[in-house]
Each structure stands twice: as structure tokens, then as C-alpha cells.
Amino acid sequence: MTELKNLEHELDRFRGRLVAAALFVLLCFGLLAARLVWLQVVRHEDLAQQAEDNRIAVVPIVPNRGLILDRNGVVLATNYSAYTLEITPARVSGEIESVIDDLAQVVDIQTRDRRRFKRLADEGKRFESVPIRTKLTDEEVARFTAQRFRFPGVEVRARLFRQYPMGEVGSHLIGYIGRINQAEKKAMEDWDDELQANYRGTEHIGKLGLEQRYERELHGATGFEELETSAGGRAVRRLGSHPATPGNTLVLSIDIRLQALVEQMFGDRRGALVAIDPRNGEVLAFVSKPTFDPNLFVDGIDVENWRELNESVDKPLLNRALRGTYPPGSTFKPFMAIAALTTGKRSAGTIVNDAGSYAFGNHVFRSHGDHGLGPVDMTRSIVKSSNVYYYSLANEMGVDLMHAQLEPFGFGRRTGIDLDGELTGVLPSTEWKRRAYKKPEQQRWYAGETISLGIGQGYNNFTMLQLATATSTLVSGGLRFEPRLVREIRDVVTNEQPVVPRKALDPLPLQASHVALINQAMHGVTREGTSTRIFMGAPYATGGKTGTAQAVSIGKGERYNAARMEERQRDHSLYIAFAPVEAPSIALAVVVENAGFGATAAAPIARRVFDYLLLGQWPNEQDMAATRQGQSVAPMGTPLRAAEVPIAGLAASAPPAEIKAAP
Known part of the structure; x- marks a missing residue:
């Protein structure tokens, strides 16, 4: 009996284990089926997309x-x-240097x-x-x-x-x-x-x-x-x-032939030129010398070329038109004159005796060496470039009034040109000096500092872009634009050619009679003033103003002598100009670094720019060589036709663009 009971007990245990095993197997199959449903039904689209992504790159x-x-x-x-x-x-696989050696x-x-x-x-x-x-x-x-198989x-x-x-x-x-x-x-x-x-x-x-x-x-x-x-x-x-x-x-808006012409006229000299259409703010030439070859940077410039460019004393990577700042010298005088007329500080007929020097306190400010120009009015002060006239005018106006009147012309602030990195330059004021210096004695404005500002020296420092923009505003009667290099942006899909909108600023409230007086005075500079020889024989009427700006300070009591100074310590040569006088369509500013008197180096470049734009002329070989060396006046010999002069890199010869009136 006992054996039968044990057998029944064992059979019950076996049946229980069998049922448990069956339930476990069913559970596993259920889980597997649920997983299959989850993967094949619930997540089908997601997993199919992942599989497709793995298959498709x-x-x-x-x-x-x-x-x-x-x-x-x-x-x-x-x-x-x-x-x-x-x-x-x-x-x-392996060392890269070894792979490169094998590739070589x-x-x-x-x-x-x-x-x-x-x-x-x-x-x-x-x-x-x-x-x-x-x-x-x-x-x-x-x-x-x-042999690609060798180089994974x-x-x-x-x-x-x-x-x-x-x-x-x-x-x-x-x-x-x-x-x-x-x-x-x-x-x-x-x-x-x-x-x-x-x-x-x-x-x-x-x-x-x-x-x-x-x-x-x-x-x-x-x-x-x-x-x-x-x-x-x-x-x-x-x-x-x-x-x-x-x-x-x-x-x-750039005319690349004009750009090439100006760069050739600079030769190996350093400097900048900006030419603007006063009617719309379009930039016709934007030159900085020396230049560099941008093709060197496309693949990644090599060490030798980078060192040559970066360490050169001539700083070819510096955009002098945008970031080079210079004292404007006597090119500042027409702006001082318009400010005097606008504020009523002086009338056009006010006479100032130029005896060759101007004393203020214990300091004597010189003008034209030891001799003066005698009695000068405003027109003569510009034509003959009287320093004494503007020393006294600066003293009468004061630094803050000068700043208030000249800042709207674009001095001491960014012009808004469509390039990054533009510098503001310096148009000083008492507030500017308080911000610029930390020590109280340095922050104070001294009356004697105002005097040299009248002739574009002292703290005054501007870019050629600012000077060209200011000249454009002055000769146009107060019209102001943000200068622009890009004229159109063509959509390659729609083939539309929308003109980039010109940003016109509020015009300056200049009186037409005042502007006409200044423009005629600047025209006189080219007829009986400091740039007479350069514009001799020009069939168009132009106006301009020469400038000579100190590159380094001269010790008290010392006289400037270029022959005794190192080349990079000599004065800068500047010139501002516009043409034609009756309806200006070009205004420019140019500086040739350490080249001396403005009429010697800068003004001849301006003359040939006007000849190109207004007459379609190009300097002949002899005239070009003389201009590069700063030894030219009016163009010599027979000029070439600009449209026929081959320029390396031009895809096709094209005539100079006619400068048409702005719509």
C-alpha cells in the first residue's frame, strides 16, 4: 500500500512539473509572440526607417x-x-608619415x-x-x-x-x-x-x-x-x-580697369585711394597698396608666403583704405571753411593777415616757412593753403564746435560701407579725450591742442574712405549715402538682377551759396593754387585740395627736412578732388605714404583717374613711369585709349563704364 501511495505522489509531482514546464514554454512563446508583434506591428515603420537609413547614405x-x-x-x-x-x-592603418612617404x-x-x-x-x-x-x-x-588598394x-x-x-x-x-x-x-x-x-x-x-x-x-x-x-x-x-x-x-560698382590703373600708378609705394560717385554713394575704386595675391589662400597658404606677407614692414595685408588712418593735413581746410560759414564764425569776406606764423601762448605755429601770404579771405585761404587762417579759425571755433560741425560729414565714425572691419578714426572733442585717456591730467583738454586741428593735424586721424565720403558730401551740397561696393545681387535661379538699395542718409542743411564758394575755391586750387601744374591743359573743370601730413612729430624748434629723415618718417602726400565742378560725378581721396608734398605724389594720381573716367584715357609708358616715381605733373606725351590697354586677368577688353546720372 505504501508503495502505491509513493507512486501516486511521484506521479502527482511529475504532472505538476510537466504543467509548470508547459506553462513556462507557453509563457516564453507568448513573450516571443508579443515581441514579434511589438517589432513587426507597433514599431514596424520606425524600424523599417532605421533599416533604410542604414542602407541609404x-x-x-x-x-x-x-x-x-x-x-x-x-x-x-x-x-x-x-x-x-x-x-x-x-x-x-599605420603611421601617417609613412603613408605620405609611400604616396610621394x-x-x-x-x-x-x-x-x-x-x-x-x-x-x-x-x-x-x-x-x-x-x-x-x-x-x-x-x-x-x-595603386589605390595600397592606401586605405x-x-x-x-x-x-x-x-x-x-x-x-x-x-x-x-x-x-x-x-x-x-x-x-x-x-x-x-x-x-x-x-x-x-x-x-x-x-x-x-x-x-x-x-x-x-x-x-x-x-x-x-x-x-x-x-x-x-x-x-x-x-x-x-x-x-x-x-x-x-x-x-x-x-x-567698382571699375576694375580703374582699380588696376591706380594700383599701377602707385608702383611700389604705399597708400590708398577711394573714388565715389557723389550722386549715389557707389564706390568706383577702392585701392590699398601694397596688395597681395588672394589665390595663395584658397588651398591654405604655405608658411613661407604667410611669413612674407605677415612680417613684411610694408604690411600688404593691411587694408589701408578701410583701416589705415592718417592726419588729413590741409585737405581738412575746406571742411573747416564750410563749418565756419554754417556757424557764422566767419564770412567769406573776412580778412586774416597771414604773416607766416601764429602765436598762441608761448608757442608759435608756423605757416609757409618764414614768409606769409599777407591778407587772405576764405577763398584765398583755400587756394593758397594758408595755415594761419585756419589756426585762428580753430581757436575761434573751439574743439567741440568743430566736432559738432564736422562729425556729420563722416569724420570720426564708420561710414557703413559693405565691408567688415572699418575703423572709426579720430575726430577729437573734449568728451573723446575723457574717454580715451585714464589719467586726469591726460583727460583735460588744453586750448593749445585746438590750434593744430584747424590744419588737419593734432589728434585728427581719418581713413581715405572717410575723407572721400566727406568730400562727396561737401561737393554735392550735403547729399549723404552709405558708400556701397556691391551694385547688384543676381539670383541665379530666377535670373533677377535687383539693384542693391542705396541707403541715403538725411542730407546736411548746407546753403547752396556756401557750397558754391567752397567748390569754386577748390577749383581755384587747380588753376592758380598748389595743383595748378598737375591739371594744366585738362579739358574739364575740377576742384581739389592738396595736403601734407606729418608721419612723426618734429622736435620743438626743429625744421622739417625730408632729406635728413628716414623714408618712413617723411610726410604723407594727400589730395582730395572732385569733377566736373559744375555737376560732380566723381569725388576721391588719395594718400601716398611718406611721399612728401601733396601736389608731388597724390595729385598726379587724381588727375589720371579723372582722365580715365571723363576722357577714356590711359597714361603712356613714359607718363606711367614718372607717376610711379612721384616725378610727374600734367600728363606727358600722347595718352593711350583706355579700352585698348590690355590688363592681365581681364576675360575680355571692355571700355570704361560711362558714369550715368543716378536714377
Whole structure:
């Protein structure tokens, strides 16, 4: 009986275990079925999309960068396609230097290529491709392709390269593009998502000049293509694409022939020139000398060229038209005169005796050496450039009244030109000095400091852009515009060519009779004044004012003697001018550093600018050589036809643009 009970007990335990096992198996199958339902039904669309994403790679298509043209359609910045040899450090097996050594047996790799690669690799991330050679020949591409299996992580890519056909001409205003550095990548993180997406795949960005200022217009819209990829990540076939939209085209107000002419006339000298149309604020020439070749920066400039540019005593990378500040010298006198008329401090007929010096306190301010000009009125003070007249006028007006009257002309503030990095210059006032200095004794304004301001010396320091803008405002009777380099932005998709709106500022309330007096006085400078010899024989009427500005201070009691001074310590040569007198369409300011008297170096350049714009003339070889050396007056010999003079880099010869009246 006991055995039967034990058997029944064992059978019950077995049946219980069997039921438990069955329930466990059913539970497992239930869980598996539930998981399958979750994956196949609930998350079907999501997982299908993930699988598709793993199979499909979305590759950005970088757009063609927009062109930059001058006012006549001459191409100043364009693109061309070339092959580059690139290394992705994270995918390279072994030492990169060893890989580069092996690559050098296949394609030509110079020391400068290695240095550039190292610098770019240090700035980037290991999974980013870095060029070791650019602009490969077809033969080099074929040689590498045949041995590609030896170099994992190395590949040939077709890239678009920026090109500046004019080379050094206009380099400061056009600027250049360069590879995006880490600081710029970090700044991009603050951009909105749409803008960041538009720069995926982009490796270069505008670094200077118009390339930088109009970056987003020139960049275009990034496209994409969908590629089916293998498990190893290699593209199998293209599934679809959305083409990139090229960047818009910038059409400048600049006449590149005029730009090239001015740069040639400077020769090896340093300086700047800005020419503006007073009727609308369009900039016709924007020159800074010396220049540089922006093509050097496209691939990443090598150490030797960078050191040569960056360490040069001539500072070729300095945009002197935008960031170089100079005392205006006697070119300041017409502005002092209009301020005197406007405030009633002096009338046009007020006579001041110029005895050659002006005493204030214990200091004697000299004018024209030891002899004076005798009695001078306002017109004669400008024509003959009397210092004594403006020493006394400055004393009568005071620094704060001068500041209040002249600041609206654009002195001491940014003009608003469409370039980044403009300096304000200095138009002093008592408030300015309190802000500029820390020590109480330095913050105080002394009456004697006002005197030299009247002739454009002392604390006065302005850019040629400011001086040209102020001249434009004065001769136009008070019309004010923010100067503009870009005339049109052409949409490459719609082919629309909207004119960039000119920002007109409130005009200055100048009396027409006052403006006419100043303009005629400046015209007198070219007929019987300091620039008479330069404008002799000109078939048009022009006005101007020479200026000579100190580069260094002269000790008390010492006389200026250029022959005894180092070249870089000599006075700067300045000239402001406009033409024609009856209806000004050009106003300019020019400085030639350390070149002495304004009529010697600066005014001859202005004369030839007017001859080009108004007469379509170009200096002959002899006249050009004399102008470069600061030894010219009126043009000598027979001038050339500007339209027929070949300029390196011009795609096609084009006649000078006729300066038409603003609509």
C-alpha cells in the first residue's frame, strides 16, 4: 500500500512539473509572440526607417560659389574643378608619415604640402579628410588610382576651387576664401538649424573682404543625394538627388580697369585711394597698396608666403583704405571753411593777415616757412593753403564746435560701407579725450591742442574712405549715402538682377551759396593754387585740395627736412578732388605714404583717374613711369585709349563704364 501511495505522489509531482514546464514554454512563446508583434506591428515603420537609413547614405552636395563681377561684367572671382588627394587620418592603418612617404613615390608631394597637411590635420578632427595634394594632373590621378588598394583612408576627390583671375588687383576689397577653422566651426554651432544644414559638407568660407561680408549670398544652397550602401559602407547605386543651388552673383560698382590703373600708378609705394560717385554713394575704386595675391589662400597658404606677407614692414595685408588712418593735413581746410560759414564764425569776406606764423601762448605755429601770404579771405585761404587762417579759425571755433560741425560729414565714425572691419578714426572733442585717456591730467583738454586741428593735424586721424565720403558730401551740397561696393545681387535661379538699395542718409542743411564758394575755391586750387601744374591743359573743370601730413612729430624748434629723415618718417602726400565742378560725378581721396608734398605724389594720381573716367584715357609708358616715381605733373606725351590697354586677368577688353546720372 505504501508503495502505491509513493507512486501516486511521484506521479502527482511529475504532472505538476510537466504543467509548470508547459506553462513556462507557453509563457516564453507568448513573450516571443508579443515581441514579434511589438517589432513587426507597433514599431514596424520606425524600424523599417532605421533599416533604410542604414542602407541609404545622404551625402551633401556643396553648391558652386557665386561669381563676383565688376560693373562692366569682368569676372573677379570664379570657380574651377580639380582633383585633390586627401587623407582621412582615422582610416589610415599605420603611421601617417609613412603613408605620405609611400604616396610621394606615386605623386609629387613637396615639403610645403606636408607642412600644410600637418597644420590642417591639427586644426581638424581625425575623421575629417585633409588634402595632402591639390590640383592633381590627369596622369597623377591615373597613377594613384592604379595603386589605390595600397592606401586605405586615402582617396582622390573632385573639388571646386576658387580662382581670382585678376591676381593682386583689388585683393583687399574682394578678399578671399579659406578652409573653415575650429574657431569658425564653433561659431557655426550657434547658427540656427537650417543655416547649419546648409553648410554641411562645406569646407571653405569667406575670410576677408566681400567674400566674407556677402558669404551667405555667395554660398548658395546645399543639395544632397541618396546613395544605397553596402555593409562595408561603399556606395552601390544612387537612389535620388536634390541638386545644389549655386550662390548668387555679386555685381560691383567698382571699375576694375580703374582699380588696376591706380594700383599701377602707385608702383611700389604705399597708400590708398577711394573714388565715389557723389550722386549715389557707389564706390568706383577702392585701392590699398601694397596688395597681395588672394589665390595663395584658397588651398591654405604655405608658411613661407604667410611669413612674407605677415612680417613684411610694408604690411600688404593691411587694408589701408578701410583701416589705415592718417592726419588729413590741409585737405581738412575746406571742411573747416564750410563749418565756419554754417556757424557764422566767419564770412567769406573776412580778412586774416597771414604773416607766416601764429602765436598762441608761448608757442608759435608756423605757416609757409618764414614768409606769409599777407591778407587772405576764405577763398584765398583755400587756394593758397594758408595755415594761419585756419589756426585762428580753430581757436575761434573751439574743439567741440568743430566736432559738432564736422562729425556729420563722416569724420570720426564708420561710414557703413559693405565691408567688415572699418575703423572709426579720430575726430577729437573734449568728451573723446575723457574717454580715451585714464589719467586726469591726460583727460583735460588744453586750448593749445585746438590750434593744430584747424590744419588737419593734432589728434585728427581719418581713413581715405572717410575723407572721400566727406568730400562727396561737401561737393554735392550735403547729399549723404552709405558708400556701397556691391551694385547688384543676381539670383541665379530666377535670373533677377535687383539693384542693391542705396541707403541715403538725411542730407546736411548746407546753403547752396556756401557750397558754391567752397567748390569754386577748390577749383581755384587747380588753376592758380598748389595743383595748378598737375591739371594744366585738362579739358574739364575740377576742384581739389592738396595736403601734407606729418608721419612723426618734429622736435620743438626743429625744421622739417625730408632729406635728413628716414623714408618712413617723411610726410604723407594727400589730395582730395572732385569733377566736373559744375555737376560732380566723381569725388576721391588719395594718400601716398611718406611721399612728401601733396601736389608731388597724390595729385598726379587724381588727375589720371579723372582722365580715365571723363576722357577714356590711359597714361603712356613714359607718363606711367614718372607717376610711379612721384616725378610727374600734367600728363606727358600722347595718352593711350583706355579700352585698348590690355590688363592681365581681364576675360575680355571692355571700355570704361560711362558714369550715368543716378536714377
